[in-house]
Amino acid sequence: MCSLSFFILFLFSTLFLLLGIYYLMFDYSLFIEWEIFSLNSSMVVMTFIFDWMSLLFMSFVMYISSLVIYYSNDYMHNEKNIDRFIMIVLMFIISMGFLIISPNLISILLGWDGLGLVSYCLVIYYQNVKSYNAGMLTALSNRIGDVCILISISWMLNFGSWNYIYYYDFISDSFEMSVITVLIVIASMTKSAQIPFSSWLPAAMAAPTPVSALVHSSTLVTAGVYLLIRFSPMLYLYNFGWYLLLIGCMTMFMAGLGANYEFDLSKIIALSTLSQLGLMMGILSMGYSDLAFFHLLTHALFKALLFMCAGSMIHNLNDSQDIRFMGSIVNFMPLTSVCFNVSSLSLCGMPFLAGFYSKDLILEVASLSWINFLIFFFYFFSTGLTASYSFRLFYYSMFGDNNYCSSYMFNDNNYFISFSMIGLLIVAVLGGSLLSWLIFPIPYVIVLPWYLSFLTLLFIIFGSYFGYIISDLNYSSGLFSLSFFSFVSFAGSMWFMPFLSTNYISYLPLNYGYYSSSIFDSGWGELFGGQGLYSFFLYMIDYIQSLSDSNFKVYLLTFILWMFILFMLFFIN
Structure with missing residues (x-):
């Protein structure tokens, strides 16, 4: 079933890519309205939009999904119910497809809710206490966004249709559409895990690694950014961008800082996803929706490869995810190490890899824009932090002696894993330049002073050095050590957000429930009520x-x- 799914998805990916290029060249959009049934002059109509944006995104989702499913042949080879796993992943892809090609809030909800429900099934796939807790946190965080979409559907009734795309030219003085835009922004913040809804993203790493490669690259977490790109005219019209810009930059900074103190391989990469989502939100809120979409696609390519390499390491190290147990992996797994480092450099924005074309352009546009010093600092310091945790990861996994079992041997001899990684390595190197030529046939010409032009490269170098210092730090006793430990506790736990999202939210209601139960149900209420x-x-x-x-x-x-x-x-x- 894996091979068949891979083949079908790859064919669809190629078809959507060719159609997307054709639609992009001729600036062509296609609306398809399918009347499902009509009752008493009320029609139930399914609407689809096919333009260059939806077709290119669908193509990337299909391509990454096909390789992830092929990769699962090796990674999940001990799984007895592999067909069930593949079916759940296919449901996930179909839900994302509905979201991408829908200009209608009802069908968007179908895909949006489908992503939330299927992601819950995938996060709890291993069926242990940690998975159940992570699944509940993921489902309840996303449920806030689902509620916002439902309320926006009811507000859209004021316009007589749920096809929001028809009303772009008629909403300049509409209070209803401003309320809908606020709800859509909140919904997108929950799905793309912006502050204060960030804690579910690292928790969702309880899912199998192939699922993480899919979720963190092109499906679940990018749904919020994609929805906001579709709603971007309303975002700019009602001037909600400033709020989203601050939230996105804070998320980017918080995730970059947290990843530098994390030792779980999967969580470091999950926090890097969170950082990149903050970058996309930031540049989108500044008015550059095409740039945000460009980074969305390039990020999908190298992030899927990064997760696949991490999965290969975890798979070969008997499910050990602690980077302190790694070391000299390049001697045992040269192909995985090459792919891992290429994708990591692409994430940092190293010149002429996929991430460079979008990330460098975003930072140059940010330098050119009218933004205050705080936002400027967040953008560039977060870029330095990205290089920092990437170099730290490289330092722990590739340098020194191997810290795993002394008599344990592992290698790169997994055909399906290697094939999938090579398939993504090619696009992670070439995809950025090809996409930049497609999306921006007339390139951006940004003229900056030399010190701003070299600032990105400078921050990458300084960030790498900072990562090395953090990795090699000796925690000595004393007052400095205590204050530094407090700072590490704060920064390394995502500004205590997981505790705020779980214990501190549930403590008061559960405590109130306990006291009301002991007083009313087991106390005076019971004495004078039912039992009395x-x-x-x-x-x-x-x-x-x-x-x-x-x-x-x-x-x-x-x-x-x-x-x-x-x-x-x-x-x-």
Whole structure:
């Protein structure tokens, strides 16, 4: 089933890519309206939009999905229910497809909710306590966004249709559309894990690694950014960009800082995804939706490869994810190491790899724009932090002696994993330049002073050195050590956001529930309520039963008394 799914998805990917290039060249858009049924002059219509943006994105999703499914042949080879796993992944891809090609809020909800539900099934796939907790956090965080989409659907009734794309030219003074835009922004923040909804993204790493490669590259987390790209005219019209810019930059900074103190390989890459999502949100809110979409596509290529390489390492190290147990992996797994380092350099924005074309352009545009110093600092310092945690990861995994079991041997001899990684390595190197020629046939010419032009490269070098310093730091005792430990606790735990999202939100309601249960259900409420009445009726029944059964004299006396009353009533009448 894996090979068949791979072949079909690869064919669809090629078809969508060719169509996307054709539509892009001729600036062509296609609307398809399918009337499912009509009842009392009310039509239920399914609407699809095919333009260069949706077709290119669908092509990338299909291509990455096909390689992820092929990769799963090796990674999940011990799985008894591999077909069930593939079916869930296919449902995930179909949900994303619905979201991409829908200009209608109802069908967007179908894909949006489908992503949320299927992601829950994938996160709890290994069925242990950690997976269940992570799945619940993921589902409930995404449920906030689902509720916002549902409320926006009800507000869209004011316009007579749910096809928001028809109303771009008629919303300049509309209060309803401003409310809908706020709801869409909140929904996108939950799905793309912006502050304060960030804690579910690293928790979702409880899913199998092939799923993480799919989720963190082109499907679940990018859904919010894609939806905001579609709603970008409304975002700029109502001036909500400044708010989203601050949130995106804070998310980028927080994730970059946290990744430098993390030792779990998967979580480091998950936090790097969070950082890149903040970058996309930031540049989108500044008014450059095409640039955000460009980075969305290039990020999907190298991030999927990065997760596949991480999965290959984890698979060969018997599911060990701690980077402190790694070292000299290049001697054992040269292909994985090459792919890993190429994708990591692409993430940093190293020249002429896929990430460079979008990331460098974004930073140059940010340098050219009218932004304040705080946002400028967030953009460039976060770029330095990206290089820092990438170099730190490289330092731990490639340098020194191998810290795993001394007699353990591992290698690159997994055909399906190697094939998938090479398939993504090619596009991670060439994809950025090809996309930049497609999306920007007339290139951006940005003229900056030399110190701003070289700032990106400078931050990459300084960031790498900073990562080396953090990796080689000795924690000595003393006051500095205590304050540094406090800072590491704060920065390394995503500014305590996982605790805020779980313990501190659930503590008060659960505590209130416990006290109300002990006071009302097991206390006075129970004494005077259900149990009290039950005991009283039992007592009365027993008492009356004893009177009627046990005491014959009382029974006769009662009988005579009733007869006397009856005779009296008879004579009176």
